[in-house]
Amino acid sequence: MGWGGKMKEKFLEIVHESGNLNSKLFSLSRIKILWALSELGEDGATARQIKNGLNIGSDGSTYSNLNALVEMGYLRMEKVRFESKENLELYVITPAGLEEWNKIKNWFDMLVCEGE
Amino acid sequence: MYVRANKMGDWEKAIAVFEEMEFPLDCDEFEDKIIGQKTICLLQLKGMNLNYPFGMYVRGSYSPAFTKDYYDHRQEFKNLSSGASLSDKEKVMVKTLDNLFRKNAPLLEIGATYAYIIKNTNSSPVEAFRIIKETKGFYRDTQIAKGISKAKEFLFEPTEKDLEWLKNETGPLQQASIKSMRH
Numbered sequence: 001m002g003w004g005g006k007m008k009e010k011f012l013e014i015v016h017e018s019g020n021l022n023s024k025l026f027s028l029s030r031i032k033i034l035w036a037l038s039e040l041g042e043d044g045a046t047a048r049q050i051k052n053g054l055n056i057g058s059d060g061s062t063y064s065n066l067n068a069l070v071e072m073g074y075l076r077m078e079k080v081r082f083e084s085k086e087n088l089e090l091y092v093i094t095p096a097g098l099e100e101w102n103k104i105k106n107w108f109d110m111l112v113c114e115g116e
Numbered sequence: 117m118y119v120r121a122n123k124m125g126d127w128e129k130a131i132a133v134f135e136e137m138e139f140p141l142d143c144d145e146f147e148d149k150i151i152g153q154k155t156i157c158l159l160q161l162k163g164m165n166l167n168y169p170f171g172m173y174v175r176g177s178y179s180p181a182f183t184k185d186y187y188d189h190r191q192e193f194k195n196l197s198s199g200a201s202l203s204d205k206e207k208v209m210v211k212t213l214d215n216l217f218r219k220n221a222p223l224l225e226i227g228a229t230y231a232y233i234i235k236n237t238n239s240s241p242v243e244a245f246r247i248i249k250e251t252k253g254f255y256r257d258t259q260i261a262k263g264i265s266k267a268k269e270f271l272f273e274p275t276e277k278d279l280e281w282l283k284n285e286t287g288p289l290q291q292a293s294i295k296s297m298r299h
Contacts, residue, residue: 039173040173040174040183043149045174049176051254052251052254053173053174082147083147083221
């Protein structure tokens with residue numbers, strides 16, 4: 001099989017695999033949030049750490065993305081105490097979120113390998 | 117001979133550190149985990165051998181391997197029971213850190229992240245300060261200044277040359293101050 005054949009085969013595979021992804025996740029902010037939280041397990045991160053650490057933008061943009069991910073079942077939110085007075089919002093990735101993140105990563109891998 | 121490529125973190129020694137600080141780490145408490153993570157990070161940067169790999173994450177300097185250990189050994193971390201002990205030099209190091217930061221989570225988060233950036237990336241102090249302001253901007257400016265100052269005090273001991281420079285810089289001011297008190 002020539003180069004054209006391999007390319008076509010990979011093309012079909014990539015298109016086919018994209019059907020298994022949740023297209024609502026394809027925003028830069030949502031991908032950055034899933035990536036960052038996938039490495040923190042049960043410890044998670046607070047909304048303000050996510051907003052500032054990932055350079056997401058406004059509070060509104062941060063919360064709308066975090067809430068969307070919670071609604072999709074990919075994150076869970078809990079309130080935690082800090083400096084004995086504050087109640088911070090902590091976000092933790094769920095098993096479903098981790099699974100979805102791995103699907104996205106694998107798909108990106110396919111894209112990168114296809115280009116090499 | 118078989119040599120392990122990646123040595124495991126020394127969780128028993130980490131507990132001995134917290135025992136010295138009288139700090140039972142409860143992994144269900146968000147603040148405890150910040151204090152624990154940043155304490156271990158700063159001690160390693162100072163040279164204590166605990167074998168935990170740290171990196172930069174959205175939480176600042178952080179070790180997933182250490183996280184795994186305090187979840188796997190949650191009772192031991194909470195009860196401060198490990199049987200390990202520290203050398204006298206290590207005990208002094210822990211006490212010095214604890215006296216400086218006094219288990220203050222924001223100062224530890226700022227200080228450990230700043231120190232990690234300086235020691236592990238090629239960032240200048242100005243650049244490291246900019247990164248802290250950006251990523252930890254939810255803390256007050258006074259907290260950021262204090263956290264960085266304490267990290268510097270803990271990690272960067274002044275050399276003879278620094279002390280001599282300081283003496284020359286502050287000497288005239290001290291003399292003037294003494295003179296003014298005489299009048």
